[in-house]
Amino acid sequence: xxxxxxxxxxxxxxxxxxxxQVNSGISQPPSINPRIAERLKNKRKKYSIDDYVKGxxxxxxxxxxxxxTLIESSKYEHQKIAQEIIEKCLPYSGxxxxxxxxxxxxxxxxxxxxxxxxxxxxxGHKLAVLAIDPSSERSKxxxxxxxxxxxxxxxxxxxxxxxxxxxxSLGGVARKTRESLILCEAAGFDTILIETVGVGQSETxxxxxxDFFLLIKxxxxxxxxxxxxxxxxxxADLISINKADGNNVHKAQLARVQFENALHLxxxxxxxxxxxxxxxxxxEKTGIDNIWDTIMDYCSHTQQNGYFEQRRSEQAKxxxxxxxxxxxxxxxxxxxxxxxxxxxxENKVLNDEMSSFVAAFxxxxxxxxxxxxxx
Amino acid sequence: xxxxxxxxxxxxxxxxxxxxQVNSGISQPPSINPRIAERLKNKRKKYSIDDYVKGxxxxxxxxxxxxxTLIESSKYEHQKIAQEIIEKCLPYSGxxxxxxxxxxxxxxxxxxxxxxxxxxxxxGHKLAVLAIDPSSERSKxxxxxxxxxxxxxxxxxxxxxxxxxxxxSLGGVARKTRESLILCEAAGFDTILIETVGVGQSETxxxxxxDFFLLIKxxxxxxxxxxxxxxxxxxADLISINKADGNNVHKAQLARVQFENALHLxxxxxxxxxxxxxxxxxxEKTGIDNIWDTIMDYCSHTQQNGYFEQRRSEQAKxxxxxxxxxxxxxxxxxxxxxxxxxxxxENKVLNDEMSSFVAAFxxxxxxxxxxxxxx
Numbered sequence: 001x002x003x004x005x006x007x008x009x010x011x012x013x014x015x016x017x018x019x020x021q022v023n024s025g026i027s028q029p030p031s032i033n034p035r036i037a038e039r040l041k042n043k044r045k046k047y048s049i050d051d052y053v054k055g056x057x058x059x060x061x062x063x064x065x066x067x068x069t070l071i072e073s074s075k076y077e078h079q080k081i082a083q084e085i086i087e088k089c090l091p092y093s094g095x096x097x098x099x100x101x102x103x104x105x106x107x108x109x110x111x112x113x114x115x116x117x118x119x120x121x122x123x124g125h126k127l128a129v130l131a132i133d134p135s136s137e138r139s140k141x142x143x144x145x146x147x148x149x150x151x152x153x154x155x156x157x158x159x160x161x162x163x164x165x166x167x168x169s170l171g172g173v174a175r176k177t178r179e180s181l182i183l184c185e186a187a188g189f190d191t192i193l194i195e196t197v198g199v200g201q202s203e204t205x206x207x208x209x210x211d212f213f214l215l216i217k218x219x220x221x222x223x224x225x226x227x228x229x230x231x232x233x234x235x236a237d238l239i240s241i242n243k244a245d246g247n248n249v250h251k252a253q254l255a256r257v258q259f260e261n262a263l264h265l266x267x268x269x270x271x272x273x274x275x276x277x278x279x280x281x282x283x284e285k286t287g288i289d290n291i292w293d294t295i296m297d298y299c300s301h302t303q304q305n306g307y308f309e310q311r312r313s314e315q316a317k318x319x320x321x322x323x324x325x326x327x328x329x330x331x332x333x334x335x336x337x338x339x340x341x342x343x344x345x346e347n348k349v350l351n352d353e354m355s356s357f358v359a360a361f362x363x364x365x366x367x368x369x370x371x372x373x374x375x
Numbered sequence: 376x377x378x379x380x381x382x383x384x385x386x387x388x389x390x391x392x393x394x395x396q397v398n399s400g401i402s403q404p405p406s407i408n409p410r411i412a413e414r415l416k417n418k419r420k421k422y423s424i425d426d427y428v429k430g431x432x433x434x435x436x437x438x439x440x441x442x443x444t445l446i447e448s449s450k451y452e453h454q455k456i457a458q459e460i461i462e463k464c465l466p467y468s469g470x471x472x473x474x475x476x477x478x479x480x481x482x483x484x485x486x487x488x489x490x491x492x493x494x495x496x497x498x499g500h501k502l503a504v505l506a507i508d509p510s511s512e513r514s515k516x517x518x519x520x521x522x523x524x525x526x527x528x529x530x531x532x533x534x535x536x537x538x539x540x541x542x543x544s545l546g547g548v549a550r551k552t553r554e555s556l557i558l559c560e561a562a563g564f565d566t567i568l569i570e571t572v573g574v575g576q577s578e579t580x581x582x583x584x585x586d587f588f589l590l591i592k593x594x595x596x597x598x599x600x601x602x603x604x605x606x607x608x609x610x611a612d613l614i615s616i617n618k619a620d621g622n623n624v625h626k627a628q629l630a631r632v633q634f635e636n637a638l639h640l641x642x643x644x645x646x647x648x649x650x651x652x653x654x655x656x657x658x659e660k661t662g663i664d665n666i667w668d669t670i671m672d673y674c675s676h677t678q679q680n681g682y683f684e685q686r687r688s689e690q691a692k693x694x695x696x697x698x699x700x701x702x703x704x705x706x707x708x709x710x711x712x713x714x715x716x717x718x719x720x721e722n723k724v725l726n727d728e729m730s731s732f733v734a735a736f737x738x739x740x741x742x743x744x745x746x747x748x749x750x
Binding site for chain 1: 458461462465466468469550553554557606608609633634636637640641688691692693694695696698699700702703704706707720721724725727728729730731732733734735736738739743746747749
């Protein structure tokens with residue numbers, strides 16, 4: 001208001017002014033519904049750790065979301081609370097099927113997740129959809145941030161959709177997603193979908209936290225020849241050729257056979273599971289049930305032969321070691337001393353003035369000397 | 376002699392002894408040819424760094440071998456000399472084609488290398504064959520140690536065969552092989568073959584130091600379904616189906632088509648090169664020229680589009696960063712304090728008593744505290 005008044009005042013007080021007179025308009029109602037504001041204020045009250053844990057175990061989505069916000073926060077005190085919440089929720093986690101979904105942009109992942117999600121909740125399951133997209137920024141919106149593409153799922157009471165933590169190192173984003181996953185499981189979600197965009201390193205991170213890895217493809221050379229990183233096809237437990245509708249049905253069937261033949265040539269997975277290839281149409285909602293049934297088959301197959309549990313244990317260990325390794329590297333490469341010296345060493349290596357190994361050892365010496373001197 | 380005499384003396388002096396009398400036999404000639412012993416002694420004389428470098432640049436195979444022995448030595452003073460030699464040889468290195476060869480045991484790698492090597496030297500090239508096999512022990516002999524399988528190549532004056540450095544961490548073995556490669560190039564070998572056994576992580580190490588990656592396969596399900604690690608097929612610039620001889624020719628042709636179809640489905644390599652599939656018979660020496668011609672095609676293709684040089688630069692950087700990362704990890708995991716604590720933390724993680732991330736951060740705190748306290 002004040003700005004507007006000042007301007008009007010200025011005009012009114014200007015004796016030379018002969019133009020239209022602008023009166024003060026009607027006063028605006030508060031832009032926030034006071035009842036919602038009150039509720040938000042209550043929600044923002046300081047919960048104790050036990051409040052958080054109880055809320056999560058009760059399946060309170062609001063408290064779950066706030067706890068995940070703590071996980072995603074970069075503030076030390078938030079991190080500390082988050083870690084205590086996770087620790088108390090850990091014994092209640094793990095009772096879910098964790099599914100990774102990837103595919104290049106344009107493969108129809110969002111539409112697929114919408115159709116697949118509705119099918120899963122329709123079967124009486126509770127579904128949480130998380131994402132790992134280190135390139136995303138909250139403001140710009142990751143794929144999942146664009147909930148308009150998941151109209152039905154985003155209002156489904158048995159589905160919980162959480163966009164990727166905002167931009168950061170892959171390690172950081174992956175850690176936050178894996179911790180959120182634990183809280184979602186403790187909150188009673190029995191099916192966790194972790195979505196990632198089919199480029200870069202994030203597939204490996206997702207693959208290391210899921211039971212089942214689903215690759216969405218579309219028929220046609222464009223998709224096969226670009227975008228998807230080498231090695232991702234070999235991670236897949238199931239490849240689904242999406243957009244098998246209209247004129248595309250035949251092409252999709254052909255692609256299915258091609259991929260099936262190719263997968264036969266791959267070495268067998270330690271799970272003892274032979275990767276499957278299916279077709280589906282997320283838009284026409286066909287073939288979606290097949291995918292879910294295949295995932296269930298996989299689960300009973302690997303639960304019977306013990307691979308399911310074994311893999312979960314390996315993943316828990318993996319994340320411990322992976323975090324250590326990442327932090328060791330971060331400590332080194334983030335140090336100013338190293339940042340200052342590394343370009344020069346890199347140049348020497350590229351110009352054959354120094355061997356790669358000598359350069360490495362000289363930098364390491366400088367690093368450890370610096371740590372010791374700091375104390 | 377002394378021991379034998381004592382025994383005989385004992386018998387002769389024994390009055391109760393009534394058996395056969397054993398006289399001193401003829402004296403044995405020295406078991407080492409004195410001229411060879413003299414030569415060995417001369418060879419073991421202390422060369423100066425410049426002697427080594429000059430010898431290597433002159434293509435002296437004896438001096439090259441001794442320099443590589445210094446690289447492989449675990450003694451600090453040897454390492455120091457080796458690094459200086461490498462540094463001085465670096466500007467003379469790089470002028471070769473570096474070819475990685477892998478394949479499961481039984482694919483006929485040794486026979487292939489023999490036939491391929493003879494073809495390469497027959498074209499007027501000088502070939503060095505190195506190996507990375509972290510599981511090998513010198514005494515037991517790695518594949519290349521078994522030179523009897525390479526009868527012709529091992530006596531070829533234009534070929535130099537060096538077995539894998541003896542057992543150690545993959546990082547260590549790989550580093551030694553990459554350093555040996557530099558010396559071989561400086562010694563005038565223009566074709567370097569690095570051989571590895573088709574299991575485990577060593578393929579990635581080889582792939583990171585070669586220009587061209589060749590995968591040897593044989594027709595038949597046994598090989599496709601086991602042994603070769605997932606992801607290796609996608610590294611190959613050329614797959615050659617070996618043992619395409621006798622009754623196997625048709626099967627090999629069939630396998631070739633299958634692999635060709637499969638490779639079409641892979642995402643394109645950044646080299647812009649489409650991986651090829653060929654058949655060959657190492658025993659009958661057929662198809663070997665095709666493989667060499669394909670490698671030459673690859674080189675001119677990637678030299679033209681700049682990928683060859685770009686990849687070399689990336690590899691040099693890669694080994695600098697890889698060495699740093701490996702050493703950072705080694706420093707951590709080899710510390711007694713960490714060794715003592717890690718099993719307990721692992722258990723807590725596996726029993727859901729502690730999250731993977733909290734365990735990691737606690738161990739890291741202990742590690743850095745310990746480094747600081749040591750000074």
